[in-house]
Amino acid sequence: MKNSLLFPLFGLILMLSGCVQKTEQKMIDNYSLPRSTPEAEGLSSEAVIQFIDAAESVRDSSIELHSFMIVRHGKVLAEGWWSPYRRGLRHTMYSVSKSFTSTAIGLAVAEGRLKLTDKVVSFFPESLPDTVSPYLAQLDVDDLLKMSVGQAREPQEMRFSDDWIKTFLAAPVQYEPGTVFLYNSAGSFMLSAILQKATGEKLIDYLKPRLFEPLGIKDADWEVNPQGINVGGWGLRVKTEDMAKLGLLYLQKGKWRDHRILTEEWVNAATSEQIKTVTGEEDPANDWAQGYGYQFWQTRNNAFRGDGAFGQFIIVLPEKDAVIVLTANAQDMQKEINLVWKHIFPAFRESALAEDGDALDRLKSRLSALRLPVHTTRTSSPVREIISGKTMAFNKNPLKISELTLRFEGDVCRMTLRQDTATYEFRFNSTSWEEGETLRHGPSLTAGSKAGLTGLPPFKVAGNYVWKDEKTLELVLRYIESPNDERFVFSFEKPAVSVEYSASYDFYQQKLRWTEK
Template identity: 55%
Template sequence: MRLQLCFVPLLAAVWLTLNASPSVGGDSNADRLPRSSPESQGISSEAILEFVNAADQQVDQMHSFMLVRHGRVVAEGWWAPEAADKPHILWSLSKSFTSMAVGLAVEEGKLSIDDKVLSFFPDEAPDDPSANLKAMTVRDLLTMATGHDPIPHMEPDDQWVEKFLATPVVKQPGSDFLYSTPGTFMLSAIVQKVTGETVNDYLKPRLFTPLGIKDPRWDKNPQGITIGGYGLYICTEDIAAFGQFLLQGGKWNGKQLVPEEWVAKATSLQIDNPDGPHSGNADWRQGYGFQFWQCRHNAFRGDGRDGQICLVLPEHDAVIAITAKTSQMQLQLDLIWKHLLPAFKDSPLPEDKTSHARLKSKLKMLRVKSAE
């Protein structure tokens, strides 16, 4: 799956509910994402039930699922013993948040994506840096095109910035996609260098607090730098709120939190990746943005190891948040394309109390498979 710099144990798993009432959803913040019935937002309870059944039966271990349509939560759930108020590790979905930190630092004039990486770390640079290393820019870090092959490998006792810069850059930066968690760490290190704050602290007043994300935990490396490429823990609804914020072009409650231009660039095609990771899976060969994957069906996503997904479907005004512990990430997306994508309608549907009741009944019985 994805390269990780250290191992962080996953949390246990969860209880699933779905309800049209704004008061349901554990620690969900109904003010930030109001609740409504699926039919009122143009999607049938029956289609959601088909998706839940398929995911429960076919995916190794689902932990949570939340569907937002037209800014309203129409389905939400947690496989027991998971819960709405339990933060979940995001693994590489953390990268998409790091992208927002870079965009904010650019807006504040603290850096440019065309700045050379070496310019931020004169004391950590090798004595005789190669021409390729000298050419590497922030943009190359954002697009996973640093020119490394293989990518740097960090050990806990390493000085991570020095190790990254000492690793041979064998290709022209910007020429080839190669997925690099260490590259995202360097973005985090650059933001910390130019702002004097870790990415976690920098984002709290600018993004996390406005989105209602309470007490986000984000692990640091041995030198005290937010890891950036993984290590962030937040709740399922926090993921969904982040997706809705992206869908709204970086705006939340009428305020532009991150420049719309940055969100548009970050979530759109910046580099092709026909030979990228998971090359046998269609949704990993659609191209890459600034720490976001492109998908089929004109969608985009942030994702992470073991099935953490923030999927945004602009054409359908929808966001899907999933946490899990599975290697079947393409299957997760395939089930969305099969069951949910065709069910999005342009107008509200007649309320279907029978199907809604069946859906609720099914969701109450869901449990993580390993916990049975």
């Protein structure tokens, strides 16, 4: 009797489990862009392979791609992540964040929450300087959007203050707003502050039901300032496919699956030239000299893009009905975008190509094997057993690291460091990337900003180590939800251990060096 009841119950459980799995798969399908093959969408697999080859050939010089995605006719036809970066990870957008901020302004304009002609000072009467200059009084939302605030320099000191709004408004406005282009992330922050004033919601919360949920963008987060305002000009973290979705929304003139998200009027204004970015004759080979829209750059080949430091790109190609997304750690961003112009853009064809099974198989093989190299040339040293487990106390240094311990266990090196008043532990592998999480803030162009990363979850990291010689150990720590990494090189030479530190957020790769006490 018990068995006769058990089997129907077991069958019901299996049926319900199957329903849950189908529902989850349907949710995934609803949130993901449809997939296709390169040839079906008019691009050869061979062209994508050549793009990958070219990107990997310049890795050691100036460009390190972390991911790419090619979308055409609304379908993903090629995508790849270089391990330890992977599909499910967010990536710091830096200034691609501005394009999302602009989108929020477009939505608020459509809802009648604000107008492009609204004066900036009207939103912050409590934060105004004692004397409001005529040019400051004239500054409006439109001027912020197109980077024509009129300040002689960006007030970067804003990031280190407790009141960013007051600091921004106190900066002199030297030129008539709307007349002179000056890239100004502080102005983009003011757009976020204005949106929050006009709607009563933080930028990320305002976007959630209006943009993120309709497009299936999940788990986004955004840095804040000390006043609890999303920083707007940087600080957003989303996934590679989320970037592609925003590009596709603009390519489709604001429509998403027959539902209008943005007005076509807004899309046209945001992605067309609102102001010139250079004076005099434009350089046709410079993608930063083609003009600027509303927090979108104009770019060559009648295209436009979202653009972030170290090579985060959403490149929208209306003439090709395509979107190309790149995440990277690139010191030469022009060289990075040139890879697209050379290998992908000219390879698009108007109609589908004949199937090429061999090329497609080779492409799939390349995509599945993408990974950043680990250093495995020397995995051990006679010094290893001498230093393992010993705590080193260090002299005063810019990183404020007072103590550090290395412990070796098989292929793994554990580094425990005391920085300021906190202690952190990281794991490095000699033959692969050892992944983990940390509360320690990683290297960033905006690391000195007040508040900044407050409230964000632990940061995902991956570590690799190598003995460069018998007395020199290098540890590479990647913050794999950002473009950035840092390196510690230990020299175990008497009379004291010395450490050389470098981080990829420094465009000039300046190095710090300090020694043991």
